[in-house]
Amino acid sequence: MAGRDRGRRTGRVVVIGSSLAGMFAAAACARAGLTVTVLERDVLPPAPWARPGVPQGRQPHVLLQRGLLALEELLPGLGDELRRAGAVELDTGDLAWLGEAGWSPYGSPQFRILSLTRPLLEHLVRERVRLLPGLDVRDGCRVTSLRRGRGSGWQVLTADGASCGADLVVDASGRGSRLPVWLAALGVGPAPVSEVDARTGYATREYAAPTGGPAPTGVVVLQTPGLPAGGVALPVEGDRWLVLAVGSGEHRPPRDREGFESFLRGLRDQAVSDVVSRARPLTDVAVHRQTASRRHHYERVRPWPPGLLPVGDAFCAFNPVYGQGITVAACEALLLHRALARGLRPGTERRLLRSFARLTSLPWGIATSEDLRLPTSDGTPSAAQALAGWWSQELARLSAHGDVRAQWAMTRVYHLMASPRVLLDPVLALAVVRARVLGTGPPNPRPPVLGPAAVAGS
Numbered sequence: 001m002a003g004r005d006r007g008r009r010t011g012r013v014v015v016i017g018s019s020l021a022g023m024f025a026a027a028a029c030a031r032a033g034l035t036v037t038v039l040e041r042d043v044l045p046p047a048p049w050a051r052p053g054v055p056q057g058r059q060p061h062v063l064l065q066r067g068l069l070a071l072e073e074l075l076p077g078l079g080d081e082l083r084r085a086g087a088v089e090l091d092t093g094d095l096a097w098l099g100e101a102g103w104s105p106y107g108s109p110q111f112r113i114l115s116l117t118r119p120l121l122e123h124l125v126r127e128r129v130r131l132l133p134g135l136d137v138r139d140g141c142r143v144t145s146l147r148r149g150r151g152s153g154w155q156v157l158t159a160d161g162a163s164c165g166a167d168l169v170v171d172a173s174g175r176g177s178r179l180p181v182w183l184a185a186l187g188v189g190p191a192p193v194s195e196v197d198a199r200t201g202y203a204t205r206e207y208a209a210p211t212g213g214p215a216p217t218g219v220v221v222l223q224t225p226g227l228p229a230g231g232v233a234l235p236v237e238g239d240r241w242l243v244l245a246v247g248s249g250e251h252r253p254p255r256d257r258e259g260f261e262s263f264l265r266g267l268r269d270q271a272v273s274d275v276v277s278r279a280r281p282l283t284d285v286a287v288h289r290q291t292a293s294r295r296h297h298y299e300r301v302r303p304w305p306p307g308l309l310p311v312g313d314a315f316c317a318f319n320p321v322y323g324q325g326i327t328v329a330a331c332e333a334l335l336l337h338r339a340l341a342r343g344l345r346p347g348t349e350r351r352l353l354r355s356f357a358r359l360t361s362l363p364w365g366i367a368t369s370e371d372l373r374l375p376t377s378d379g380t381p382s383a384a385q386a387l388a389g390w391w392s393q394e395l396a397r398l399s400a401h402g403d404v405r406a407q408w409a410m411t412r413v414y415h416l417m418a419s420p421r422v423l424l425d426p427v428l429a430l431a432v433v434r435a436r437v438l439g440t441g442p443p444n445p446r447p448p449v450l451g452p453a454a455v456a457g458s
């Protein structure tokens with residue numbers, strides 16, 4: 001693979017950023033036989049610790065089923081490594097899940113996912129990728145700009161005044177990517193940007209596992225347009241739980257401990273607050289508010305400079321409440337790996353950018369059409385988004401009244417395992433019509449594992 005390919009050297013890759021998208025892309029390149037240098041501005045911790053360059057590190061991160069499969073394909077055996085390191089395996093059907101229309105059916109087997117802290121995931125991925133031959137990670141090394149090198153190559157300049165030559169530069173520097181600025185300096189672009197900002201805020205606190213009786217597998221209380229405030233409680237490695245308060249606009253959760261707990265008590269259901277009341281806090285509350293969905297349409301820039309590829313959040317960042325970013329980054333790395341296996345030819349990067357754009361369409365559509373339903377988002381849904389949103393609500397209503405087929409179809413789409421076409425299955429359509437004409441059955445009960453619901457005011 002290394003050497004010349006139709007007149008283009010394709011041997012040296014520089015990846016900017018050693019977080020998840022960077023290490024996935026580095027793995028894809030190294031496995032294709034290329035020499036990879038990863039440049040990371042942070043000094044990387046020797047253990048799974050949060051770090052400044054990834055300010056979202058203390059917030060809960062879930063991996064969708066599609067992401068878990070993509071990771072396993074990219075780094076075979078990683079799932080077992082995560083389990084051995086303490087990641088908690090759980091079935092999404094066992095989560096106590098309160099959606100807009102009510103409780104989802106509880107206890108029907110769905111996807112098996114892993115729950116672990118973000119620093120542990122990143123640490124294990126990085127340590128694993130570092131072992132690949134031809135791969136070097138240089139930390140404490142901030143990239144300041146890009147310059148065209150000789151021929152089709154690049155010079156990547158760093159803050160210490162050094163530079164690094166590359167035939168392919170992968171920008172995995174996240175939401176704060178400077179690529180638009182660097183491209184402007186080179187006279188390229190600009191790429192159009194789409195953005196939907198629901199002004200969502202996260203606040204997370206870590207707890208010891210709850211005591212005093214059995215704990216639920218995990219609890220999710222979703223935000224709704226009527227009350228854009230929700231909460232999540234999930235077990236992670238080391239007998240700990242991450243408890244998230246999430247809200248949008250004026251409902252963004254506060255940083256102080258009392259405010260955090262009172263926010264959880266004010267949710268539509270007390271299930272998350274109940275977990276907190278039975279658990280010992282281990283940390284302070286960590287907040288994060290950079291959550292807008294932002295998509296750079298680099299695939300529309302012509303001519304696109306060869307040897308340059310943005311990935312991960314630098315290409316498209318999503319409102320994190322939908323848990324999509326890592327999955328999309330892993331899928332992009334698989335596309336990159338397949339393209340490199342065919343050889344880097346003129347136009348490969350543009351074709352990859354178009355594939356990334358296609359890959360991104362479904363998660364982007366899910367995140368933005370849901371966010372545009374919240375009163376805190378600027379902008380209004382298009383007619384197609386409004387129709388899709390209305391149909392999803394119909395299916396959610398069925399699911400909240402015991403229809404496990406509707407639940408399963410929605411879960412598959414949410415986990416990026418199926419096209420939204422499955423939501424139009426005639427059996428589901430018939431069930432929606434029947435429910436509209438004859439009414440629904442009784443709503444699903446609150447999952448018994450949560451115990452009796454607290455009576456308001458008691």
Ligand SMILES: Cc1cc2nc3c(=O)[nH]c(=O)nc-3n(C[C@H](O)[C@H](O)[C@H](O)COP(=O)(O)OP(=O)(O)OC[C@H]3O[C@@H](n4cnc5c(N)ncnc54)[C@H](O)[C@@H]3O)c2cc1C
Binds near residue numbers: 054059
């Ligand atoms: C609050 C929150 C919760 C989230 N929850 C989920 C979730 O549940 N599931 C999910 O799939 N995704 C989630 N995400 C998204 C997820 O964090 C990202 O999609 C994922 O980390 C991939 O991002 P990335 O690697 O592109 O960028 P980042 O993770 O932001 O990393 C960028 C890296 O580049 C480095 N860097 C930046 N600039 C430079 C430079 N000039 N030179 C050298 N290095 C540089 C940084 O130090 C960092 O290491 C969440 C995001 C947020 C904000």
